[in-house]
Amino acid sequence: MKWEKILVRYGELSTKGKNKKQFITHLKNNIKFSFNDIPNVKVNAERDRMFLTTTNDEEMQQLVKRLPKIFGIQSFSPVASCSQDLDDIKATALKIMDGLEYEGKTFRVTVKRTDKRFPMDTYEMQSYIASYVLQQCPGLIVQMKKPEIDLRIEVLNDAVYMMAEVIPGAAGMPLGSNGRSLLMLSGGIDSPVAGYMLMKRGVRIDAIHFHSPPFTSERSKEKVMDLANRLSHFGATVRLHVIPFTDIQQSIQAQIPENVSMTTTRRMMMKISDLVREEIGALGIVTGESLGQVASQTLESLTAINAVTSTPIFRPLISMDKLDIIDIAQEIDTYETSILPYEDCCTIFMPSCPKTKPKLEKVEFYESFKDFDELIKEAVENREVMSFPIKKTNEFENLL
Amino acid sequence: MIYFDNSATTKAHSEIINTFVAVNEKFWANPASIHEFGHHTNELLETAREQIAEILQTPSDKVYFTSGGTESNNLAIFGLANKYKYRGNHVLISAIEHPSVLEAGKRLSTQGFKVEYIPVNKDGVISLEEVEKLLRDDTVLVSVMHVNNETGAIQPIKELSSIVRGNSRALIHIDAVQSFGKMKVNFDELDVDAITISSHKIHGLKGSGLLALKKFIEVEPILFGGGQELGIRSGTTPVPLAVSTAKAVRMASQNIEDHVEKLQKMTNDLASFLQTFSIVKLISPENRAPHILTFSVRKLKGEVLINALQKEGVLVSTSSACSSRQIKTSHVLKAMHIEDDYIKGVIRLSLSTMNTLDEIQQFKKVFRHVMNVIKGE
Numbered sequence: 001m002k003w004e005k006i007l008v009r010y011g012e013l014s015t016k017g018k019n020k021k022q023f024i025t026h027l028k029n030n031i032k033f034s035f036n037d038i039p040n041v042k043v044n045a046e047r048d049r050m051f052l053t054t055t056n057d058e059e060m061q062q063l064v065k066r067l068p069k070i071f072g073i074q075s076f077s078p079v080a081s082c083s084q085d086l087d088d089i090k091a092t093a094l095k096i097m098d099g100l101e102y103e104g105k106t107f108r109v110t111v112k113r114t115d116k117r118f119p120m121d122t123y124e125m126q127s128y129i130a131s132y133v134l135q136q137c138p139g140l141i142v143q144m145k146k147p148e149i150d151l152r153i154e155v156l157n158d159a160v161y162m163m164a165e166v167i168p169g170a171a172g173m174p175l176g177s178n179g180r181s182l183l184m185l186s187g188g189i190d191s192p193v194a195g196y197m198l199m200k201r202g203v204r205i206d207a208i209h210f211h212s213p214p215f216t217s218e219r220s221k222e223k224v225m226d227l228a229n230r231l232s233h234f235g236a237t238v239r240l241h242v243i244p245f246t247d248i249q250q251s252i253q254a255q256i257p258e259n260v261s262m263t264t265t266r267r268m269m270m271k272i273s274d275l276v277r278e279e280i281g282a283l284g285i286v287t288g289e290s291l292g293q294v295a296s297q298t299l300e301s302l303t304a305i306n307a308v309t310s311t312p313i314f315r316p317l318i319s320m321d322k323l324d325i326i327d328i329a330q331e332i333d334t335y336e337t338s339i340l341p342y343e344d345c346c347t348i349f350m351p352s353c354p355k356t357k358p359k360l361e362k363v364e365f366y367e368s369f370k371d372f373d374e375l376i377k378e379a380v381e382n383r384e385v386m387s388f389p390i391k392k393t394n395e396f397e398n399l400l
Numbered sequence: 401m402i403y404f405d406n407s408a409t410t411k412a413h414s415e416i417i418n419t420f421v422a423v424n425e426k427f428w429a430n431p432a433s434i435h436e437f438g439h440h441t442n443e444l445l446e447t448a449r450e451q452i453a454e455i456l457q458t459p460s461d462k463v464y465f466t467s468g469g470t471e472s473n474n475l476a477i478f479g480l481a482n483k484y485k486y487r488g489n490h491v492l493i494s495a496i497e498h499p500s501v502l503e504a505g506k507r508l509s510t511q512g513f514k515v516e517y518i519p520v521n522k523d524g525v526i527s528l529e530e531v532e533k534l535l536r537d538d539t540v541l542v543s544v545m546h547v548n549n550e551t552g553a554i555q556p557i558k559e560l561s562s563i564v565r566g567n568s569r570a571l572i573h574i575d576a577v578q579s580f581g582k583m584k585v586n587f588d589e590l591d592v593d594a595i596t597i598s599s600h601k602i603h604g605l606k607g608s609g610l611l612a613l614k615k616f617i618e619v620e621p622i623l624f625g626g627g628q629e630l631g632i633r634s635g636t637t638p639v640p641l642a643v644s645t646a647k648a649v650r651m652a653s654q655n656i657e658d659h660v661e662k663l664q665k666m667t668n669d670l671a672s673f674l675q676t677f678s679i680v681k682l683i684s685p686e687n688r689a690p691h692i693l694t695f696s697v698r699k700l701k702g703e704v705l706i707n708a709l710q711k712e713g714v715l716v717s718t719s720s721a722c723s724s725r726q727i728k729t730s731h732v733l734k735a736m737h738i739e740d741d742y743i744k745g746v747i748r749l750s751l752s753t754m755n756t757l758d759e760i761q762q763f764k765k766v767f768r769h770v771m772n773v774i775k776g777e
Contacts, residue, residue, distance in 0.1 A: 057588075061457070098591075101616055138569075222436060340434065396447050399419050400646050 003060040004081035004161060006067070008050040011074040011171045024050070026174035026202070027072045034070055034235050038062060064167070070235050071200050072177070073169030080162045084118060089160055090132050093151060096164050103139035106147040113155045129153065173202030175236045180204040181284040181314065182277040184269065185240070187224045187342070190288030190317055192334040193325050195231050197316040198286050205231060205238055206280055208273050210245040215349075220342035225386065230334050232388040241276055242384040245269075248375050249349055255370045262354040263363050266296050266305040268372060274309045275380045284312040290325065291318050300357040307360055402714045402759045402766075406601075407549050407578060407692055407750035413603040413651065416644050420605060423640040431639055432628065445639045448646035455653050456595065456612045457588040464632045465642040468609040469577045469598035470500035473543075475611050475633070476573040476594045477504040479619030481513055481541050487569050488538025494518040494526045494555070495735040496548050498575055502731070505543070518544065523685035524553035524736045532563055539570040546579035546590075550719035550732040550748060552684045552692025554583070561591040571617065577601055577609075581652030582660060582689050593617045597649065599641075603752070604648030608641040659753050663690035666751055666760050673764050677771065681742050683719075683733070693749045694719060696738070700745040700774065708774060712766040719746045 010027070028043050031052070035041045040055040041063065054060050060078070067076055082092040109130040111122045120128065133151065134140055140149070154161040183195040185207040195205050209224045225240060232238040248268055256264045273285050289297045296305065306313060317325055329335035403411070423444070429435070431442035446460070453460035466472045481491055493505045495517045509515040516534055518526045526544060535542075542564050544555050561572050573594040576585045581602045585595060594617065598609040613619065625634030652659075667690060674680045674695050683694040697705060702718040709716055719730045733743050749763075 058454075061454070099615065219436065226436070226439075336434070337439070340436070396444050399422055399444070399643050400448060400451055400650065 002057060002081060003064075003078045004053070004159075005079050006052040006060070006063055006076055007079055007163065008052060008067070008076045008169075009074045010048065010050070011072050011169065012173060020047075023072070023174055023177050026177040027070075030070055030072070030175050030235050031067075034066060035063065067169065068167060069170055069233065070174075071170050071172040071202065072174035074171055075166050075168050077163040077166050081159045082162070084115070084155065084160055086128075089129065089153070089162075092160075092162055093129055093133055093153070094136055096151065096162060097133055097137050097149075100149060100165055102137050102149060105140060105149050106143035107133075107140040107149045107151070108142065108144055108147045109133070109151045109153065111153045111155070115155050115157045118155045125153070125155075170200070170234075172200035175199060175202055175234070176204050178202035180206065180280070180282040181286050182273055182280065182282045183207045183286040184273055184288070185209050185224055185227060186288070187220060187227065187338065188288065189322075189329050189335060189338040190290060190293075190325055192227045192231060192288075192332070192338060193328045194286050194288035194314075194316050196234065196328065196332050196334075198314060199231065199234050199236070203284075203286075204236055205286070206241065206276075206282060207231070207238060208241045208243060208276055210243050210269055210272075212246045212249050213244075215246065215249075216343055219340075223337060223340050223342055225388070225390075226337050227334055228386070229388040229390055230332070230337065234332075238388045239280075240386045240388065242386070243272055243276075243379050244382050244384075245379065248372065248379060251370060251372070251375060253349060256366050258351045259353060259355045260358050260363050260366065261349065261351055262296055263301060263304050263358040264367055265349070266301070267308050267363070267367070268376065270305055270308050271372075272376055272379055274311055275376065276383070277311060279380070284314050285309075286314045286316070288317055289315045290320055290322070293322065295354040295356045298356045301355075304358045304360045304363055307364075402755075402763055404714065404716045404749045404751060404755070404763070406752040406755075407748065408717055409600050409606065410603045410752050411754060412600070412605055413648070416604055416647050416651070419647050420640045420644045423643045427639055427643075431637055432626070441639055445637060445642055448639075448643045451646045452610065452612070452649050455586065455649055457586040458612055459615055461630055462613040462615065462617070464611050464613075464629045465637055465645065466609050466611055466633055467607055468600070469498070469575070469596055472596040472598070472609050472611040473498065473500040473573075473575055474504050475619060475622050476596060477501060477508060477541070477543060478622050479632075480571050480573060480594060480617075481508055483618050483620045484540050484571060485513075488536070488540045489513045490536050490539040491515045492518055492531065492534055492539060492542045492570070494520065494544045496520050496524060496526075496550070496553075496732040497543065497545055498549060498577070501543055501545070501575060513540075520553075520735050522736055523687070524548055524551045524683075524732060525685065525687075526555055526560070528556060528559055528563055531560060532567060535564065535567045535570065537568065539564075539568045541573065542570050543573040543575070545575040545577075546583070546585065547576075547689040547692070548732060549578045549692075550730055550746075551694045551736070552578070552688035552750075554579075554687050554689055557590050557592065565591065578692070579689060580649075581656065582663065582691055584656070587612075587614050594619070599645045599648045602648045602652040603754075605641060605644050608638070608645045610645060610649075660690045662753055663751055666755060666757065667691065667693045667749070669757075669760055670749060670763070673767075679775065683736075683738065683742075683746060691751045693751075695747055695749075696742040697745040697747070697771075697775070698741050702745050702747055704774065705745065705747055705770070708770045709766065712770065714763055714766050716747055716749055719748050 024045050038059050042053045044051040082088045109126045111125045113122045151164040181203050183205050185191045207228050211221050228238050228240040252261050252264050427441040427444050429437040429441040431445045449463050450460040453463045491513050505515045520526050572592040574592050575596045577598045580597045593614045595612045600606040621632050623634045628637050670693050679698040681696050
């Protein structure tokens with residue numbers, strides 16, 4: 001079937017007053033970014049909807065396939081076109097219906113007749129097309145109010161436009177419309193989900209990861225790279241900052257009593273993150289912490305860790321259950337990678353019984369015997385920065 | 401050697417062999433393994449699947465790698481009939497199908513299905529009027545090949561599907577083993593529910609092929625085990641073969657117009673040459689696939705001609721390679737009611753784009769010589 005264009009309905013951004021134009025511009029740019037391999041995509045943005053067109057059908061299929069990942073889109077519909085010939089209209093209607101799982105669904109036909117020369121009037125045409133479709137597609141139930149399938153037909157001067165399928169989009173806000181934040185990416189299940197949730201609210205993400213060779217393997221770093229790459233599939237470049245963390249961790253081992261070493265480790269990570277955040281001009285720090293999940297995520301621990309900075313720290317998972325987090329991880333395709341069993345820097349020096357209620361003054365007192373700032377500066381300077389997406393398909397290109 | 405038996409199998413393209421070797425060297429992990437290596441290999445497998453899905457215009461979770469045409473046909477016949485048996489137990493199969501469809505149908509008829517056969521006309525083309533007559537409310541599956549392997553006759557799939565869609569809820573399966581790469585085969589072009597493709601007929605590797613389904617269509621598996629291939633085809637997916645298949649599918653569907661033009665030119669030339677012999681009769685109809693030309697020599701056994709041509713370095717076959725070792729007459733030719741004088745002497749020339757115009761000229765010389773020796777013509 002020939003798809004003429006795609007109608008895109010905006011997500012939440014359509015409730016924004018004067019900023020709306022900015023949001024739409026962001027969305028437009030994101031669509032162009034996502035489809036930069038299809039140079040012919042034309043975006044025609046209107047106040048409350050957007051139309052996408054391409055030059056051929058193959059590209060259209062690509063759009064349909066990839067649009068559901070772009071934030072800021074509530075839903076979209078491929079629009080078919082045909083001539084004003086009744087047989088043609090019937091055939092097109094049937095083809096559209098064939099693409100849907102219609103059995104047992106409620107159904108109606110809505111006609112808008114812009115071309116008043118068209119021989120049938122609106123009501124005539126509605127019942128004519130509806131009765132034809134009902135004959136051909138058994139199992140449809142007619143319902144005028146809020147049907148599941150609304151076959152919309154628009155008779156224009158030179159053509160007839162038709163659509164029925166409403167494909168849900170990713171909702172949320174266009175990426176970039178809410179600035180940039182730094183995500184602490186450990187390699188576990190939670191942190192990619194936290195990143196995704198912020199991205200969905202329009203926040204661009206840089207990720208930071210702490211690497212302690214030789215205690216943590218190259219594989220665990222690759223795992224985090226894979227996660228960063230997966231996050232970049234949601235329509236924007238994701239930079240990953242890998243911090244050499246071995247020296248700091250060893251100093252902590254030497255200096256800090258075992259039961260609060262975990263708290264200090266987190267505080268150092270937070271300090272480093274804050275420095276990197278400042279350098280890249282991000283406004284907040286995102287973590288995957290969920291209240292009470294582990295010793296470092298009790299209210300007392302969070303307070304002690306948080307004390308090193310006044311930068312806003314976003315914890316979108318703070319009140320979520322682990323199982324709900326896993327659901328999202330599976331949905332965004334990071335779960336399988338996250339559960340790969342490599343040691344990371346949080347697990348290797350894990351004390352046998354870390355304090356769940358560390359006292360801030362005590363932690364600060366222990367830390368005062370060592371000048372960590374120098375080490376921190378060094379770590380930030382020696383970090384490795386990578387940019388995603390990496391185009392893996394290139395590697396396969398010669399094979400396929 | 402002049403190889404005119406490309407409908408039996410084709411020579412694997414060197415680039416495809418390279419792919420096979422490279423994947424075996426670099427991505428030999430089990431794609432179901434959880435480690436990065438397995439993950440990476442799986443990514444390659446899924447990219448291959450997506451590539452095929454895109455060419456066939458269907459979602460990528462509807463493409464299943466199999467061991468080839470026979471398995472794909474079996475999967476389609478048993479899998480669709482059983483999955484949708486709540487719609488009925490009546491199955492229609494054309495009389496000229498490949499044995500992998502016919503025998504599967506026969507088996508199905510012992511499992512509570514009523515299987516009927518669509519007759520063909522003298523050109524070897526299914527009769528659409530008969531289809532309309534045979535269709536019933538409880539018809540669940542119609543299976544017709546896109547291009548017949550023995551005669552090259554193109555079957556009217558578009559017309560067939562509009563009749564089937566208009567008169568029943570039956571699913572449509574096409575065996576596109578001979579048509580893929582020579583004609584437009586995808587779910588957008590042809591309104592069908594399942595398509596069988598074999599790799600080794602399009603310069604891919606033996607032992608690989610695929611079954612593709614239209615969006616929303618499902619099959620029941622016929623192989624059970626670890627649930628690979630989205631649960632449809634258990635058994636560790638042979639990634640090197642799958643990737644080679646994806647490459648063969650891509651290469652066959654690229655520049656299809658050029659391929660067709662070249663093949664058409666060669667077989668047209670052969671057809672007009674053969675028609676200069678009074679005892680030669682063309683079996684292939686006017687509307688044939690561009691790469692197949694089947695003819696028969698009056699009162700001559702096909703085998704004699706094959707051996708004589710082979711001596712001169714020209715490899716051809718009787719109407720199909722599968723049946724060429726059997727003594728019984730081809731079911732396709734029987735269904736076409738070919739006259740007795742001609743039914744034994746049937747020869748199939750099947751070309752590929754690897755053949756050259758030069759080879760056509762050489763063939764003519766050899767054929768003239770052989771006919772002179774055998775028949776004194």
